[in-house]
Amino acid sequence: MTAKWNPSMSTAPESYPHIDNAKIKGHCDTRFEPVWQALEMSFAMGEDVGASVAVFIDGEPVVDIWGGYFDADFDRPWDRDTIITTHSTTKTMTAMAALVLADSGELDLDAPVARYWPEFAAEGKAEISVRWLLGHTSGLAGWTEDVSWADVYDLEKSTALLAAQAPWWKPGTASGYHGITQGHLISGVIERITGKTLGRYFADHVAGPLGADYHIGIDASEDHRIASFVQATPKQLPSGNPIAERVGLNPVLNPRLATTSDWRRAEIGAANGQGNARSVATVHSALACGSANGVTLLSDAGRLRALEVQADGIDLLLGLPVKWGMGFALESPLRQNRPGHRVAYWGGQGGSSCLVDFDERMSVAFVMNRFVEGPGESVRGSRIIEAAYQSLGR
Template identity: 55%
Template sequence: MVEISGTCTDQFAAVRTALTASLDDQDVGASVAVYVDGEPVADLWGGHIDEARTVPWERDTLTNTWSTTKTMTALCALVLADRGELDPDAPVARYWPEFAANGKDDVRVRHLLGHTAGLPTWDEPMTVEDLYDRPAATALLAAQAPAWKPGAEGGYHAVTYGHLVGEVVRRITGRSLGVFFAEEIAGPLGADFHIGLPAEHDHRVAPVIAPPERVPDPDAALPRDGVGNPHIPAATANTEAWRRAEIPAANGHGNARSVAAVQSVLACGGTVRGVRLLSEAGCERALEEQFLGTDRVLGVPMRWGLGYGLNGGQLPNPRTCFWGGWGGSMVLVDLDARMSVAYVMNRMLDQGALGDDRAFMILAAAYEGLSG
């Protein structure tokens, strides 16, 4: 049995049991955190940072969280909206004039946040290295036409999401998304989450352990709506260039504690641990439904809010939002229970777009604790 470190209240002992089971069965190294009323009731970690299981996962170990990063980017937009600096109903071109090109003059900020803007990928062939050139990558998005009528359909903006929302944030604040997040959210909360990882943290990073590469179908080089442009091998996350770049849709580095701590702000009406980042009404905006139906990129039923997936009836409380990262990480924010739950690991599984049973077992354990 793998040894688990950290703290957990008796009420949430099921979370410890779930993490232990996951590490004994499928995980190499992982961390789990549950915050209720802004305070940690479970802060646990265990396993190893390497596949050979020689180096232990420590309290301050970080790893790439893939699309769990999107919840941090969304929170930046919600903070600006709450301050009156960003209007989700405004045309994107109000803040980013070049974006109006090619029939996008009426694309709203909420379309970007709700994955309905019709820009799920780049039309031009892209490489991973092209993602690191923010001005060039965003200019291409500003110039291209939407793939569908904005607002009419939902389609997951897997990588473009971060460049689109990040550029709006940059135009308003004069700061990149990663810098704004560090200064206005992570810093005040003392959260160890980074969008663009400084070199001094490299020694704490657990490299991602990639799932087996799928053999590409030569007749489907670009799947529906261009998903897979650029193709990003999972091992890209272990390169220095990826860590240093700001990919606000996919390269946030953190652990469960930092993810749950940040998102606890949303769960608790905008104020936690003496820090106020949002009003209660500003938090509620995350729950504004932008799309309900079959996502044309993911190919599954989705309910999109402002930057988060919304409860479609699978979760106990209605005012709940969530999202996760490729390979398994996940965060859930329950505004009814004032609870945030995060799971971050280094071994990626390939069990579908919406997570796998490891995260779901952690969530079930958290709700078991909540119900007493």
């Protein structure tokens, strides 16, 4: 005879594997419990599907956690080695490659780009310095010619177009966020010095030595662990700003691109880096204190160059006041800085975020698959960063 249920009976199993497998996992020092709680809150509020968070202090991980789901169907858990496109967080990796090359003495950041790349001098660009590429002040925020994504993936073609075109404003006088072109421009310089494309140089001299699982151009053998985005908001198209419109529409970037093999194989140093929070924080730890995981990558003088101000005013594309350093923002309305703290930060379209605090010798990173555009884009990453400071008592 089958027992009948009554309100006093519990029929819940002790665990639900489907749910338990996607709970937050990893390592978190007790002191940094607020960071764990911040990620837990994002999942509980439905703000995230799958994500990872990492905090390094003095070159060592104090937080390395992940959780949620790999996919929109909530079938597969986001695991330790899940990676995803980080969009413009890639720019910070490109900046790291340039800083490492400069620290080695092979690249002079004050030199004209044309010293290394003679064709670049066309159309009045002979005086543009390498630092202007890193600071978004070169006037080459986008392509004058109409381009497709196939053109962008073709580094030889797309960098040649940039070398041949005239700047959109007087170089060095103002910043205009180089949404896709920044990585191409810096790759053009690095390749002519080293014989290696940006992606190859980054792998050999930054990610490889540090053991960071971050890739600017990734092999097909890794596709099985690359998560796809879960789009949470409609595509935001720029309007009312001719520079923003040209950059945003030529060509249009959307989260579905990240699922294509052409996107993953390409080396778009401003947008298509693949990684997780651990890898981002590992690389940035070398900026925060010079090293990560026992490997020294940058001298103190070399890492502090990131803080050299390249522009300080209204960015012509973003329409916001931004103080740009070497490949990182130093101050902007996008993030409130702690008084007296020297920081460098940025983030990626959809919501990835990263911050380096030179005084705390700390790097913080947040990477996710729930893709949010518009005013809410940076909310989750900012919450993680605030939790890291709370953990430090700041």
